[in-house]
Amino acid sequence: MAKEKAKKQRKERDTPLSERQIRFIAEYMRTGNGAASAVAAGYSDKTPAAQARRLLKNPLIAKRMRELTNSFVSSKVADVREILEFLTSAMRGEVLEPLQVNYKIEMVKPPVKTRVSAAKEILKRYPTDEMSKAQIRKILADARLSEAKAKQLEENGHDVDDSLASVLSKIKSADEKTTK
Known part of the structure; x- marks a missing residue:
């Protein structure tokens, strides 16, 4: 009878989670300690x-925790665009920083050293020189080559573990021949 009443109350609230489950989620998100939560x-x-293990395995609870985490992350963490905009405004001297002058705090443009540093950080994300572009092309080519080798091994029915075992056995037999 109590279970039926609880189900009815959940339907009335139009949420699939019970009050205790909601309290558990809030406490767990705050502390990260399942048992204490x-x-x-x-x-x-x-x-x-x-x-706590049972609650954390519950798909509805896991979904709600993901939703809360995503909403927190999206509003609190800077994205790439925001970071690049800040670096650009610092490089241009549009942001001001505090400087103490004769017992007084004045807001001044950042020094040239800081502005140059911001410019370097921007350039790291947008390589323009030929050397950087060549390094990126080489890294991408190496990655494609490794992927192609792995795919070829898989298609030919060879497993990496089998290949390693074969090499190790050859080394072992060569060692045995030299010790005899």
Whole structure:
């Protein structure tokens, strides 16, 4: 009877999570401690670790935790565009930084050294010289070559472990011949 009442209450709230599950999520997101979060949410303190494992395996709880994490990350963490815009404004001297002058704090443009450093950081993300472009092409070519070799081994039915075992056995037999 109690389970039916709880199900009915969940449907009325239009959420598939119970109040205790919501409290568990909030506590777990705050502390990262499953057992302590289960007890704080109102679950039994006899087997809190097992209860936390069950809760964390629940797909609805995992989904809600991902949603909360994604919303937090998206609003709190700078994306690439924001970082590049900041570096550009620092390079141009548009951002001001505090400088103490005679017991007074004044906001001044960043020194040339800081502006040059910002310009270098921008250039790292957009290589323009031929040497950098050649290095990138070489890295990409090496990656493609490695992928092609791995694909060829897979297609020919060779496994990397089998190839390694074959090489090791040849080395071992060569060692045995030299020791005799």
